[in-house]
């Protein structure tokens with residue numbers, strides 16, 4: 001069995017991917033392209049290739065961020081290098097194009113890892129891709145798409161709104177059941193290479209990669225973070241054993257691995273070096289919903305791992321608003337939620353903040369031109385008709401109400417709101433109040449009492465609440 005490094009090197013030139021004589025199996029992580037998405041899709045492609053004849057089936061991971069965007073994902077880069085993988089060997093979203101016709105070069109099928117609905121973001125996926133999804137391995141709420149896929153393994157319980165801590169857990173379980181030798185103990189006969197903590201027999205780097213992600217996704221299996229489920233703990237222990245780590249996934253070796261990766265991920269210097277636009281793009285997802293006024297409404301969700309005061313720092317509240325309005329114009333957003341997560345102290349105590357920004361001009365989504373044109377005939381002779389749409393104030397209020405977040409200090413007890421949203425006191429960026437308005441838009445900020453509620457929990461009620469509101473909206 002070739003090593004994971006050899007497997008990836010062999011796939012580093014995407015010009016060799018398509019061939020008339022075989023099926024191309026692409027493995028995609030989600031649009032945010034975090035450590036879980038990148039590592040899980042790489043490892044799953046490696047495992048699936050093992051079960052298929054190479055002459056007729058070619059498995060390749062396709063990383064869904066741009067090549068230049070990996071540097072913002074410092075913990076992922078470090079983890080790859082620690083396992084002997086050069087990030088340059090990976091093929092990124094901007095390195096390759098999906099063929100317009102999936103049958104023009106032999107069959108192309110898609111495998112979704114760490115998400116269960118193909119991304120709407122960008123134009124790099126063609127229409128046929130929706131029907132080419134063959135397998136799904138995920139731990140997010142099931143959006144009920146790609147129902148024809150042969151495999152739909154989605155570890156999320158909609159009743160409790162909780163899923164497995166990491167998609168890497170599912171991948172590790174698959175290795176343990178299908179190729180246990182690849183997750184077996186490290187090779188005692190080999191010395192660690194320079195710069196690496198352990199010596200791996202070929203194929204066993206997988207255990208280190210998956211363990212690193214499981215620890216990152218569960219804050220080192222911490223109870224306070226509330227992410228790790230028994231399956232995560234079991235898989236992490238198996239992976240730690242494979243790496244020969246003393247004390248399993250909670251021993252000193254694993255804790256050292258976690259604190260190195262987490263230190264990079266939460267690095268103040270890293271987040272300080274990013275502009276508002278770069279910070280928003282570091283871990284970003286979006287949803288489009290249909291509206292009563294015609295043009296789709298686009299909601300963005302950015303996860304950031306630094307205090308919002310740091311991420312939103314600007315010379316003045318107006319400059320902060322201006323930068324956020326630029327991001328929204330760039331991405332075609334009508335509202336942007338920024339979810340801040342930080343850890344402090346030892347043992348680490350988690351803290352969450354939330355900001356929502358609605359730009360004054362609204363998003364210019366790619367569809368808005370066509371939709372606006374379709375409204376025009378009714379207004380014949382009345383001059384150019386601008387379709388009525390809600391103001392930034394209305395959109396912000398609607399978005400906030402979907403998660404029970406108060407927009408006035410009186411309502412801000414935090415106790416009764418969904419997710420314990422408490423309107424933040426007015427300090428931080430200049431003298432901005434917790435809800436601030438400018439010519440660029442409106443910004444609201446909350447402290448979040450429920451530290452266990454991440455984007456995975458907040459996005460579904462926001463998506464469906466905004467969709468219901470937008471579909472029923474009438475001009476006041």
Ligand SMILES: [Mn+2]
Pocket residue numbers: 036037114139166167
């Ligand atoms: Mn994940």
